Amino acid sequence: MSYFLPHDRLESWLDDLERTHRVFAPTAEGRGVVFRRRKPTAESPAAPVCLERRPTESARHVLFPRSEVLLAFRSAHDESGTRVEVFEQEAPAPQVIVGLRACDAKGFAVMDRVYMHGRYADPLYTARRKATVMAVLACVPGNGPDNACFCHWFASGHEEHDAADIVLTPASGGFLIAPVSDKGAEFMESHAGYLEQGNEELENAAAAQRLAAREFLEKHCPAPALSKTETAIMRQFGNSMLWETIGEPCLACGVCTHLCPSCYCFTITDETRGNAGARIRSWDTCLNAGYTLEASGHNPRAAKAQRLKNRIAHKFAYYPALHMGKSSCVGCGKCIRSCPVGVDIRAAVFRVLAADEE
């Protein structure tokens, strides 16, 4: 079953989704494209959705906020004495993210393995993840792969849809919409009001566009033998000259990790003011000196080269070692596009492989 959404009905369809879901979609702001809650009201319509350009940031913060209050507390006094009141988070409302790209959705698949399974499952992430429908915008030539994209390196190429529920492909003056999970099929059934039926012709046109995008990717940036990177990185782990060369231009800011769809590190901070306080979880970045700073004052990763090494090794070696060989890099290229000094994680991987072959 597929549907067709003509361009001129896109905004109304999105507004209609608000009946049942909170809608998050990319909008153009300043020079960037960022994911925002739409929240249209009678007085002010939502900012127009921007699907023509790749988002600058990932949609990660929708499920894993940059900063969230895990619990808040306050001590209250009355005749009966002093009590401590504790406030926890409420259960999340149903929500849908529209217009994230396949690589962004893959990022959630990477986080799912860490935060939804095993002993350390994270209840807040899990609840939000279950309450979220992912409507992925397929990349097509002219609105998709650029020189920084390399999603085809991973089994998670731009045509695969783990974590996606619905796929929108630009075609013939609108979007072909196809559910790719049960959740997606159910969602579409209750939101087909503004849509027309899809047909085979449209489906073929959409498939051809996606294939063309894949061909562009394969031509401009051939994939290395990724199966070798895990061992190569571990074998080169102590080659400090190599990592220093790779890390030399790095400024140790956090552009790469903050834009990344699959970085999931956080830090916990208790902040208090008077009788009240909060335990806050906020994003951390392995490029920050404080990331590994120990209470003694010792920092095992004092130099930026060691920090950048962690970022690359985590994505291409530690994570795959724990998760059936799957890399946690999804090839979205956001770090490459936005790094102020042009650090290219692909080039770093090639360098490690080359050093390992010598």
Next chain:
Amino acid sequence: MNNTEIMKNVLERASVLLAWGPGHDALHASPLFARKAHDVDKVVMDVRAVQSLAAYLPPLFQSEKEGRIAVLARPCHVRSITALLQEELIPVERLILVVLPCQGKLDMAKVMAACPAAESLDAAFVDGDNLVINADGRQWLLRLETMLSPACVRCPMPELPDAMIPEGCECVRLDGQARRPGEGGYAALDAFMEKTPQERWEFWKQEMSRCIRCYACRNACPMCVCRDHCVASARDPHWLSELDSVTDKLLFQVIHATHLAGRCTGCGECTRACPMGIPVGLLKMQMNKIVEELFGYKAGMDSKATPPLLTFEAIEKNIREKGK
């Protein structure tokens, strides 16, 4: 000697030459730490070479491995280096300045707006007054003058005057033609200051709501020398809240701007580095204007001068004290 030979020659006297090399595609360049003569063959130093290399100097000079350090610099970068020398953050005797006659540096957002296909380009190069881009089976010619960064539009001296070579510093000049000087002054800032305070506050609230706290603006800044010891990341004392609040983000920008008062050379790196396109440099430009009005001082022009906020006069000419 051509420029490549000049640079190779310099490298014989230095352990490293900070330059730019190829970036992730033909439109971009990335800092290159040239240590061997053959590295110099990769140097890119036209309009694509946008980063200031001055930010690398203070930490690099601390490394015991390094001998003399040579650095490729546009005239605006020389001002940052002069400011670092004034504050004795780098040693003049170990520095070799390699100055290029400046053609300006690209504003990538302008290029992308003029030619969206450039993001998947096959080739890009400079031809006379134009940036040529081959993409999508077509060719685009973009007039260089219209593609330059806001800092270049303002820049009063694309050709470094001899008087501005820091005293005691070995300086090598590369061959080439500099572009004509820009408009100088504070036009962009003045236009912004026409807004009411309320409008400006709304502007900053909206812009900073996009801030992701990556601190690229800080780390790309050549004068931000606190590095791993910045107040923004301090846990104890914990100055800035971890809450995702616009006021805390703006508070950091205010700290950054005040810390740079009388030190900022207006290189534009903070604005360029911001991945979210927030024009944080405007805040510093306002500081620069105030410092210029109060003290008649512009940072990084004279290696012998003392930045006004690092010293004091018993009676400041342009500051009227209370009750006087």
